Amino acid sequence: MKRLIVLLLVFSIISPSIVSASSDEQAKLYERRMELYKKFETITHIPWYYLAAIDQYERNLRYSRKDLPKPEGAIGIHFSKEEWSGPLNPVQEDTSPSTISIFGGVGQDGNGDGTANRLDDEDVLYTMAQYIQSYGTDHDNIKIALWDYYQRDKTIDLILGHMKIYKHFGTLDLDKHAFPVPLRSNxxxxxxxxxxxxxxxxxxxxxxxxxxxxxxxxxxxxxxxxxxxxxxxxxxxxxxxxxxxxxxxxxxxxxxxxxxxxxxxxxxxxxxxxxxxxxxxxxxxxxxxxxxxxxxxxxxxxxxxxxxxxxxxxxxxxxxxxxxxx
The missing domain is CATH 2.70.70.10 (Glucose Permease (Domain IIA))
Structure with missing residues (x-):
């Protein structure tokens, strides 16, 4: 009995720090993502909440499907090797912007380090933002760009819905939930x-x-x-x-x-x-x-x-x- 009490006391002491650490990590992740969205908003003039909505949509796909790799970085947007490097590129993981362009790949250098790495958050987000920008930066043209990219009405609706939520609340920290009926109700x-x-x-x-x-x-x-x-x-x-x-x-x-x-x-x-x-x-x-x-x-x-x-x-x-x- 004494051992149980000690364990409970220890858990009551350490558990808040564990929760706090997890919350701090999530807050830092949201901060990092927002920094990236804002950076490429400045560069491409695509409002950050569109970039956040596309990123969130794709992150969800990667968690819900077995044919896509789970996201590892801060950004969830996924490009296949063929998309990124070009379908005929003999180097599947090519990071050279010049040869990627020659073989019709989409990959671009987003952080100025001379490479286009499809696993680099800045390169990936910049590549997507540049694609959207090629259509225009207003809502109607962004919507056309999304249709040409995804070619699914439901996907467009989901992304634009995410966009409205991010724009309305002005934050990425939207993880709170509530029970469907008041907890004190019978x-x-x-x-x-x-x-x-x-x-x-x-x-x-x-x-x-x-x-x-x-x-x-x-x-x-x-x-x-x-x-x-x-x-x-x-x-x-x-x-x-x-x-x-x-x-x-x-x-x-x-x-x-x-x-x-x-x-x-x-x-x-x-x-x-x-x-x-x-x-x-x-x-x-x-x-x-x-x-x-x-x-x-x-x-x-x-x-x-x-x-x-x-x-x-x-x-x-x-x-x-x-x-x-x-």
């Missing part, structure tokens, strides 16, 4: 992702049900943009919010929406977006076919498609995070 939930569901045809349950009384406030869990709002035959009154991790957060069976919530609106953790209800499974206005609860789902976009994943571990973590803040 609610309950368990892991129901993947369970069988029969309404509207046999399928799996793509979310976690949080049971609470009618009218309990429903809150945004993350920084993001309202992507959809309205009625769905199965989900009833529902809202969809896209965050900076390319993740779509789906809130269904609402009793109603918070005043002023509209598609395209920027939200932040804890912001009230609606209330718990039992709407759905019928034409607009249908309700009461099941106990009031919030269906909370999460979907990841990987640049090709979107799929559901289990929100339960995230909900548990966000509840702990919110309690710790208080």
């Amino acid at each position: 609610h309950s939930y368990k892991n129901t992702w993947g369970d069988r569901r029969g309404w509207g045809g046999l399928r799996i349950h793509e979310g976690t049900d949080i049971f609470a009384g009618y009218g309990v406030p429903v809150r945004a869990t993350t920084y993001g943009i309202v992507e959809i709002k309205g009625w769905n035959r199965f989900g009833g009154w529902r809202i969809g919010i896209r965050d900076l991790n390319n993740t779509y957060h789906y809130y269904a069976h609402l009793n109603g929406f918070a005043k002023g919530i509209e598609v395209g609106q920027i939200v932040e953790p804890g912001m009230i977006i609606g209330s718990v209800g039992s709407s759905g499974y019928g034409p607009p206005g249908t309700a009461g076919k099941f106990p009031p609860h919030l269906h909370y789902g999460m979907y990841k976009d990987n640049g090709y498609s979107e799929w559901s994943f289990d929100p339960y571990p995230h909900l548990r973590a966000w509840a702990r995070e919110e309690r710790n803040r208080k």
Whole structure:
């Protein structure tokens, strides 16, 4: 028993420093990224929040796909060897700007050291910024540049959404989360992702049900943009919010929406977006076919498609995070 008490005391002493160290490292990483965005904003006149949005989108792809290497530096933008050095270049990891140019590669020297290294943060960000700049520096031309580069409407929407969030808050430090309903409210939930569901045809349950009384406030869990709002035959009154991790957060069976919530609106953790209800499974206005609860789902976009994943571990973590803040 004494040993346990000692261990607890030791942990209580060292754990804040561990958390602080981790927070300090993250703060330094954000500071470094912002320095790079601002540097190349000055050079290319591409506003920093566009560069941050592209970088964040690509970083998310690299974490969600197995065919892309995980990011190692501060910048997450990825160029393949063929893109960077040129498809016919015999030197796959060429760092010479002159020969890269001869073979049609995109790689450029962004820090003036005479080399174009596709693993160097400054070279990578400068190369992307120069590509965007070749189309123009206003919003419409940047949008055209993004389309020509990615050729996917959804990708353009995600990047421009990220841009709006960064521009609105003026910072990269947007990692805070909140639980979907007030922690002090009378609610309950368990892991129901993947369970069988029969309404509207046999399928799996793509979310976690949080049971609470009618009218309990429903809150945004993350920084993001309202992507959809309205009625769905199965989900009833529902809202969809896209965050900076390319993740779509789906809130269904609402009793109603918070005043002023509209598609395209920027939200932040804890912001009230609606209330718990039992709407759905019928034409607009249908309700009461099941106990009031919030269906909370999460979907990841990987640049090709979107799929559901289990929100339960995230909900548990966000509840702990919110309690710790208080």
